[in-house]
Every structure is written in structure tokens, then in C-alpha cells.
Amino acid sequence: MSVDTTGLSRRSLLKGVSGAALVGSSFGPLLAPTRARAQSSKLVRVLAVEDPFFFSMKAMIPDFEKETGVKVELESLSYDALQARLVSAFVAKTSDADVIAVDQMWLGQYLDNGWIISLNDFIAKDKDIDLADFIPEVLYSSNTWRGQIATLPVAAYAQGVMYRKDILEQFGIATPPTQTSEAWTWDAYLNALKSLDGKQFGGKPLFPTVVCGSQPSPIVHMFTQISASHGANWFKAFPTSPWNFEPQLTGPAWMKSVDIYRELYKLSPPEAINYVWFDAGTRFAKGDIGMFYWWTPYFYLIKNSGYMTGKKSDIMGKYAAAAMPKAAGVEQTISLGGWSLGVPSSSANQEAGYAFIKWATSKATQKKMALWPDLNYQFSDFARVSLYKDEEVKAIYPYLDVQYAMMKQGNGKITRPPVPGYTALESVLGLTLNQLLTGAADPKVALETTNGLFTSILKGNLMIPYQKESFGDTLSEAKALISKLGKS
Amino acid sequence: MSVQTVLAPQAEKPVRPSFVRRYLPYLLIAPSVIMLLSLIAYPLLFALRSSLYFWNLQIAPQPLTFVGLANYVQALNAFDFRDALVNTLVLSVTGTAIEFAFGLAIALLLLKALPGMNVVRALLILPTTIAPIVVGFLFRYLYDPGGGLITWLLRVFGAPVPPMGLLGSPTTALAAVLFADVWQWTPFFAIVLYASLLSVPDEIIEAARLDRASPLTMLIRIKLPLIRRTAVIIAMLRFMQLFNTFDTVLVLTRGGPGTSTRTLGYSLYEQGLINFNIGLVSAMTWITVLIVNIIVALYVSFAFRNEEW
Numbered sequence: 031m032s033v034d035t036t037g038l039s040r041r042s043l044l045k046g047v048s049g050a051a052l053v054g055s056s057f058g059p060l061l062a063p064t065r066a067r068a069q070s071s072k073l074v075r076v077l078a079v080e081d082p083f084f085f086s087m088k089a090m091i092p093d094f095e096k097e098t099g100v101k102v103e104l105e106s107l108s109y110d111a112l113q114a115r116l117v118s119a120f121v122a123k124t125s126d127a128d129v130i131a132v133d134q135m136w137l138g139q140y141l142d143n144g145w146i147i148s149l150n151d152f153i154a155k156d157k158d159i160d161l162a163d164f165i166p167e168v169l170y171s172s173n174t175w176r177g178q179i180a181t182l183p184v185a186a187y188a189q190g191v192m193y194r195k196d197i198l199e200q201f202g203i204a205t206p207p208t209q210t211s212e213a214w215t216w217d218a219y220l221n222a223l224k225s226l227d228g229k230q231f232g233g234k235p236l237f238p239t240v241v242c243g244s245q246p247s248p249i250v251h252m253f254t255q256i257s258a259s260h261g262a263n264w265f266k267a268f269p270t271s272p273w274n275f276e277p278q279l280t281g282p283a284w285m286k287s288v289d290i291y292r293e294l295y296k297l298s299p300p301e302a303i304n305y306v307w308f309d310a311g312t313r314f315a316k317g318d319i320g321m322f323y324w325w326t327p328y329f330y331l332i333k334n335s336g337y338m339t340g341k342k343s344d345i346m347g348k349y350a351a352a353a354m355p356k357a358a359g360v361e362q363t364i365s366l367g368g369w370s371l372g373v374p375s376s377s378a379n380q381e382a383g384y385a386f387i388k389w390a391t392s393k394a395t396q397k398k399m400a401l402w403p404d405l406n407y408q409f410s411d412f413a414r415v416s417l418y419k420d421e422e423v424k425a426i427y428p429y430l431d432v433q434y435a436m437m438k439q440g441n442g443k444i445t446r447p448p449v450p451g452y453t454a455l456e457s458v459l460g461l462t463l464n465q466l467l468t469g470a471a472d473p474k475v476a477l478e479t480t481n482g483l484f485t486s487i488l489k490g491n492l493m494i495p496y497q498k499e500s501f502g503d504t505l506s507e508a509k510a511l512i513s514k515l516g517k518s
Numbered sequence: 519m520s521v522q523t524v525l526a527p528q529a530e531k532p533v534r535p536s537f538v539r540r541y542l543p544y545l546l547i548a549p550s551v552i553m554l555l556s557l558i559a560y561p562l563l564f565a566l567r568s569s570l571y572f573w574n575l576q577i578a579p580q581p582l583t584f585v586g587l588a589n590y591v592q593a594l595n596a597f598d599f600r601d602a603l604v605n606t607l608v609l610s611v612t613g614t615a616i617e618f619a620f621g622l623a624i625a626l627l628l629l630k631a632l633p634g635m636n637v638v639r640a641l642l643i644l645p646t647t648i649a650p651i652v653v654g655f656l657f658r659y660l661y662d663p664g665g666g667l668i669t670w671l672l673r674v675f676g677a678p679v680p681p682m683g684l685l686g687s688p689t690t691a692l693a694a695v696l697f698a699d700v701w702q703w704t705p706f707f708a709i710v711l712y713a714s715l716l717s718v719p720d721e722i723i724e725a726a727r728l729d730r731a732s733p734l735t736m737l738i739r740i741k742l743p744l745i746r747r748t749a750v751i752i753a754m755l756r757f758m759q760l761f762n763t764f765d766t767v768l769v770l771t772r773g774g775p776g777t778s779t780r781t782l783g784y785s786l787y788e789q790g791l792i793n794f795n796i797g798l799v800s801a802m803t804w805i806t807v808l809i810v811n812i813i814v815a816l817y818v819s820f821a822f823r824n825e826e827w
Contacts, residue, residue, distance in 0.1 A: 114791045117575055143579045243686075245774050300682035301663040303775055450576040454793040458597065465776040468688060483597055490592055491574055491795075492582070 073101045074382045077116070077127035080106045081369055082327050083185035085338055086399035086409040087390055093398070094389050100382055109133070109247075116374075120145040125376040128383040132181045132372045134172040135448045141180045142450070146372040148178040152384045153515045159388060160414075161516040165434075168413045170508035171366040171442025176501045177511060181370035182391045183413035185327075188436035189255045189365050190429075191219075191352040192314060192329060193321035194345065197231055198222075206321075206352035208432045210362045210439065216259065216290055219321075219355040223297050226320040239322045240313045241294050243303035243467050246453075246460025250446070251307070251367070253463055255323065257287040258363040258445040259356050264455075269443045269503035275493045277484035279459075279477050286357075288466055288473045295467045303467055308337055315343040323354060325367060326411065326436065329429045333406055340405040351429035354436060366440035368411060397423060443503060451491040458483045562807070568800035575794035589801035601777035602785045603809075609696055609781065610760040614753055616700050621707020626737070628712045639712075642705040650702070654769025657698040661685050661770075685771050688778035695770055695779050699760065707752060714748040715741060750821040754814060761810055782806050 078084050084106050091102045105127075107115060112131065119126035120143070132140060140146045153159055161169075168186045173179050191206055198205055203222050207214050223238035230236055242248035262283035267274040278284075295302065299313065307325070314322055315332040329351045335343040356362040371390060373383040389395055393416055399409045400423050410427040417423055418434040446452070462480045465471045488494045569589050571581035593599065624642070628635055645653070660668045663683030672679050680687035684694040718741055726736050742749070764783030767773060773780035773788075786806065790799035 110792065117794060121575065121579060139576045143575070145579070243775075244772060246772075300680075301686050303682045303686040304771070451574065451793070453576070454795065457788060457793065461598070461774075461776065464774050468775050470688065470776050479597075486592075490572075490588075490798075491577055492572070493577075 072099065073103060074129060074379060074386050075103045075127045076105070076129040076371075076386060077112065078104065078106050078131040078371075079109055079112050079369060081185060082331065082338070082408045083369060083399070083411055085405060086402045087184065087395075089402050089404065090390075090395055090398055093395075094386065098385065098389075100385070102386065116140075116145075120374070120376070123376060125374065125378060127374060128377040128379045129371050129386050130374055131184070131369050133369065134367060134442050135446065135452050137173070137180055137370075137372075138175045138448050139450055140372070141175045141178060144375055146180055147375050147380060148180050149182065149373070149384065149387075150178055150515060153179060156388065159516075160393070161512055163393065163414045163416050164512070165413055165415055165437050165440075166509050166512055167437055167440040167505065168366060168368070169512060170505045171440055172368055172370050174503070174508050174511065175448075176503070177507070179511065179515065181372035182387050183368055183370045184387075184390050185409075185411035186368040186413035186437065187325045187327055187366065187411055188433060188440050189323055189354055190326050190329065190432055190436050191321060191323045191354060192332065192349055193352060194319070194348055195350050196348050197226070197236065197320045200231065201226060201229060205350070206355075208352055209435050210353050210356055212356075212358070214353060214355050215358050216256065216355045217358070220290065220293055223294070223321060227297055231318070231320075234318055236318055236320060237299050238297040238320045239294055240298045240305070240310045240319045241291070241302050241322070242305045242307060242310050243295065243464060244306045244309075245464040246457045248306045248310075249463045249467075250456050250460045251365070252310075252324070253287065253291050254445045255354065255365045256290050257284060258365055258441070259354065259360065260284075260287050261357065261360045261363070262287060263444065264447050265449075268447055268449065269501075271500040271502035273496050273500040275449065275488050275496055277481050277488065279481040279484065283357075284477055285473060288463070288477065291463065292466060292473075303464070312336070314349075315345055317344045326429075326433045327408075329433065330406075330408055330410055330427065334408070338405050338408065342406060351432045353432060362439045363444055364436045364440045365445035366437065366442035367446075368413070393417060400427065441505070449493070451487060451493060454487050454491070455484055458487065562804075565800040565803050568796050569804055571797050573795075573797040575796060581797070585797070589797045590805065592798060593802045593805055596785070598773075598777050598780050598785060602780045602782050605692060605777075605779060606761055606763070606781045606783070608692065609699070609763055610757050613696055613699055613703075613760045614757045616696075617704045617707050617756060618749070618753055620700070620704045622711050624704070624708035625711035625715055628708065629715055639709075642708055644705075645702045646706045648702065650765040651769055653698055653702050654766045657694070657701075657766075658685070658770055661694055682775075686775060688775050691771055691775060691779045695763075695766055698766055698770065699763065703756065703759075707756070710748065710752050711745065714745040718744045754817060754821075757817070758810060758814065761806075761813075782809075 078087075088104055091104060095101055113133075113136065115126065116130055116136075120140075130146070132146065141148065153161060164183065165186065168183050169179065172183055172186065173181045193206060195205065203225060206219075206222075226236060226238035242252045260283040262281060263278050265274060266276040266278060302310070302313070305313070308331075310322060310324055311328045311331050312335075313319055314328075315335060331337070332349065333343060333346045335341045354362070354364060371387040373380050373387070377383055391413070393414050396409075396412055396414060396417055397420065400407070400412070400417070402409065407426050410423070410430060410433070412418060412430075412433075415434075418430050424430050442448070446456075449455075458480055462471070462476050466473055466476055485494065568581065570584060570586060572583045572585045572588075573581035628639060628642075648656075657668075660666045661684045663669055663679070663681070663686070666683075669679055669684065672684075680690055684690045722740055722744075723736065726740055731739070762783045763781050764787050767779055767781055767784045768787065771779040773784045782802070786799055786802055789795050789802060793799075
């Protein structure tokens, strides 16, 4: 008897495929590689963002693993994706990482919601953290909230001016000072730029400056340096206690700042209306911009023709850095920013997380990150005083004195208040500023409308009147806390 | 004489189907229904509940207080709502119309047995396989005022290009976003309409040709009516997709300059994933759902009238 094995009916084929699919979907997830969970202290998961510090820190990870025997799982995301992922994990109460990068604007929200832990206890018990070596203005602006140090800074940014030495020399413009000076005002800055208007350099049209016009964050980051310089405050009382979040955007300091920013845009390439952070730096590195101001990492990012490419730009060696201009008769305030590392409260590995943070923010590691030659030496965003005085580092990064001088005048809590609901306020302010640059709005009317929108948002978010307990969040309070924890 | 008694045939006793046989169809579709309910109905109901509370993750991790319809009022009075709604409607209606028209033209061309049409058919589907985010980045470079290909072509042909670039001018930014979408999704219409046109019987076309009907008459009086159902459905699907446009806007313009390219989808993203105002974004979600459903309901009642299904 012969058996016909060649016939395979469509029904049999469908049955077989369906069965295989069912089995596969049932058992497949069990076979898929599972995400490593840091159940023991032999693995620490770090979730960061791809700012310059990330690349040099990543290069140092083997050192940490060798020193401590702890493996590091390092991952990076974009700014928006990081924020979304962190908050999703917090709300779902899942443990996504043992160490996370925290922007100063998120600090209050994360700490108040119990999403990250305070590091006060860890720091108090740690004899060699050397807390006093951190720049107090940086710790105050980026790492403290309601008397708690919740994060430690891995990269600290101030703002400063970058200018083309050759262009200024050709047109007889005095080079700006490297320290804050009463002669170096915003009016002087504008006058210097206006003298470059319509000029050519090297046979090509020259733009005096470049700004960021993209809403909401880039334009607000750049504009608020001008408003802070002029003594503008977002609210009636913050961070001094008692907190009063009635918005103050209709004051003369805001009007003057808007006028200056519009003037700067007129002196910029028109397409700057859509420029995000790195676009402004890239444009300066292309060679047709005379002078601009931006976050201090750009002092060295513009050495490269592309972000983290290591390929030298055409302007390397032809530019220098200078102090930010100030408003006449107003004490200078510099915008501070940067990135810090914190420990999620959901982490089961908080000790290892703190150990990693201590290592990443230590003087030794930060110096190694600075001396890492790949990508053309891109990390100088120190939060530690000692590194600004280190001769070996200064030989590679010639503008550290300017950076340090700007840091010492920094106040991140005034320039961009890290209050709950900040992102909604930033959206509105960013839109208004963008419309003012395109000429779509009258400045006085626009600021009054924005002030009204701020009030409506703050009332809707239960911030007016403020119902929680206020905290006298000043630099002197922060210094006292640093001193207390450092002596413990 | 014998009398034969004829007995009436006895009726067969009805056999009740077993429990399994009776309920098997429901059991088999149950997983799909449960999945549909959990993936669609549950999130919508959760959003409905959230929309009635003040819940902002920047303020507190859980809902704080019942506010009734306050979130809806806030959403409708938002500074960007009107502009976002107008931009969304312009994108959806204009985009669907343009993509349909071009798609139909390409489909009619594909019907002709021209050399190379097989290759064209294969290449045509490529844009739809690219993720919208990638298309956004691609067009960001194409629109670059310093040297993007599209900017250069426009200047070569003497078309006015704003000094700040197509994406930097409030008058051209929305059209630039629309063009990127038309480039990506017109082939989708072309492929589907082409397949639908292939099902038009040759005899009808031949008969029309014998009656000396012009190509335009054949298109309007014969082909379009015969592919009407398919055309109506894909136009509706594409309209709903365009209504939720967000990723291309995020990459190209972030809703700017000003609010010239802000869409309802982008506003939802901003409120939900940047501002973390869960109560407000839930209300905005329901407002968007209602708007889309009203428009689609009107469209369906108009397009499907006199239809026998």
C-alpha cells in the first residue's frame, strides 16, 4: 500500500501556519531577550541625553567598571524622548533606570512628586565627595530644591559671547572683554554688530550675528539671557519666600529685552527663525557670522564642523570667547543650565546609582573626560572649581576663565524659574517671541497678552494663589546647606 | 380486498446542537472583540474620566480635584485652538483632495501598457514605506534655504522664495508641510485606485468606446461610478489620518513659525508629553474625537446615500 505524501491541502497548510503562529506568540516573549534588571548591585542602568558630556562619559565607563566591578548599561535619548520616558516610568511605577539625567527644569517636579530621591543622606555620610569643590551657584541653580540636594551636576553650562577675531580686526571693532564690565553693555554689543551690517568678508556676505528663533525652548533659552541681564523677573516673588506667581511680563525690562532680541534677529540670517540650539553654533562655524552669544559648550563645539564629528571647522583658531554684555546700571545675572544625575525612587539599586553619580561628577573623572582627545576635545562643562584652575585642562580649553567668571554670576532660578508647569509657560513665551521676530505682533500688546495667558495657565495649575508651602530658595540658603552637608 | 394503512412518515426529532457548536462563533470572535475593547474603548473611557479632573503631572502624580467641564472650556479657549483647528482642516481637506486627484491621474496612467510600467508600479510604493519622521527630516534638508534641492529648483524657475526659507515664512510653511505629505501618500491612492480600476469590466469600456465616448466621459460616467465605493473609503481613511498629523509637523516646524503650522495633533502632543497636563489633553482628545466623528458621519451620510450594501 502506498501513502500519498505529496498532497498538501490549503486547509492543512492554513491550519499548520495558524498553529505555528499561535505557539510562537505564546512562547516567543519567553524566548526574547529580557531587559537586564539591576537586582544585584553588579549592574547599574544609566539613562542620559546626548549632550557633549555623554560622549566623553561613555568613553570613561570601562574605568568605572574596572574600578568597581559594576557593569554599566548606558542609554541615551533626545530631550523630549527622555522626559516622556522618565515620566511614563514614574507614573507606571516601573523601574527603568538606576541613574537618570535630570534637567534643572524638571528637578522640582520630580522631587515634589517623590520620583527621585534626595541625596542629602548619601552626601552627609560620604567623606570624600568634596561638596565644597562644586560651584555654589551651579548647585543652587541646578541641583537644590526646598533644602534638598536631589542631583549632582555632570555638565554645567553658563552663557558667553563668541566672536571672530579676524572679522572684528578687519573692521576695527574693539574685542569684547573677558570679564563683566560696565563698558560692555547690550547697547555696546548691538552697536558693534550694527557696524558689521551689510559688510562682506572674504568676498562673501557677512551676517553680524545669529540667534535661535525656533519655539519654544531654543528661543526662550537665548532670549532669557537678555531678560535676566536687565533684571526681568517672571513672577512677583520667586524664589524668595513667600512665593507669589503673579506674572510680571509687562515691565520695562521685558520690553527692552524684546526690542534687543528683535534687533538681533534683523542682524541674523532670516532662516534663523527656525534655528534650534545647534543650528546657531553650526552657522557660526560655517564662517559668515561676526559674533554671537550662546551656552558655554559652544565655546568648543564650534571647533568642529558638525556635532561630535571631530572634523575641524573652518573657523578653528580664528575665534575667541568673551563675557556676556550687561544692562547699564543693573547687576549682571547669567543664565545657568546643564545636566545633572539623580536616582529614581523606584530603583532597587540606589547605592550603586549614587556610586555612579559620585564617580561621574568627581574631579578625577571629569578631568579624564576633559582630556579625552577624541572628537577634538569637547568636554569642559565643569561644575567643580578646581578644574577651572587646573593648568593641564586650561592648556586645552583656553576659555575656562571666561566660563568660570560667567558661572559665578549665574542664577538659573531667576532666568528660567524651575516651577511646576514651567513647560506650559515656556510654550506660550516661545510662541510670542517667535511671532515678535516675524513681525506678526506688536511687542506691548503681545507681552500683555502673554502675561494674561500666564495668569490663566498658573491659575489653572493651582499656582495662583499658591496653595503649597513656600521655601526661601536663595543662594545663601544653598551655601548654608552645602556647608552643613559638607561638614557632616 | 386489502386495505393498506399508510402511515404518515414520522417527523424527525430535532437534534439540539451541542453547547460548543452553538456558542463557538462567539467564542472565536471573543479575543478580537476583547482586544478591540481594551485597545480602543478602555483608553477612551479613561480619557473621558481624566478629562473631568485637574491632573497635571508637573503639579502632582495623581488627579487632584474634580473640575467638571473646566478642562473642555480651557481647551476651547486655548490661545492656539482656533489656529490649530483651521490648519488641521486645511491640511486634511486639501491634502485628501490633492492626493486623490494626483493618485487617480497616476492610476489612469498605470492602466496604459507603456514600457517600464512594471518598474514604476514597484517604485511607486516606496514613499509610503518610509516613516513620516524620516520624511520630515528629508524634507527639512530639501527645504533648507542655504542649499536645499527644492529651494534651489524654485529659484531656478523664478518662483519667489522667502528669505527665511519655505519653512520659516508663515505664508509658505503650511504648504511646505502639505507638500511633504502629498509626496508620501499620493502613491497610496494611486495603488489602491489602480487596483480598483482594474476591476472595471473591459466589456463596458469597449462598449463605451464603440459608442464613441470620449476618455473624459468614460472616466466621469463609467470608471469613477464603478470605483466609487473604494474611492470613498480610502478618501475617508486618509482624511482621518491627515486630521491627526503630528510627526511631520514636529520635525519640520514644531508648529511654527508662530502658529502657522500648528495642528490639533501637535497641540495634543505638546499638552500630553511636554506639559504633562493629563486632564487638559484628555479633554482635547475627546474634542478631537467628536470633531472627526461629526465630519466623518456627515461625509458617510452624503457619500453613501442611495447605496445598497
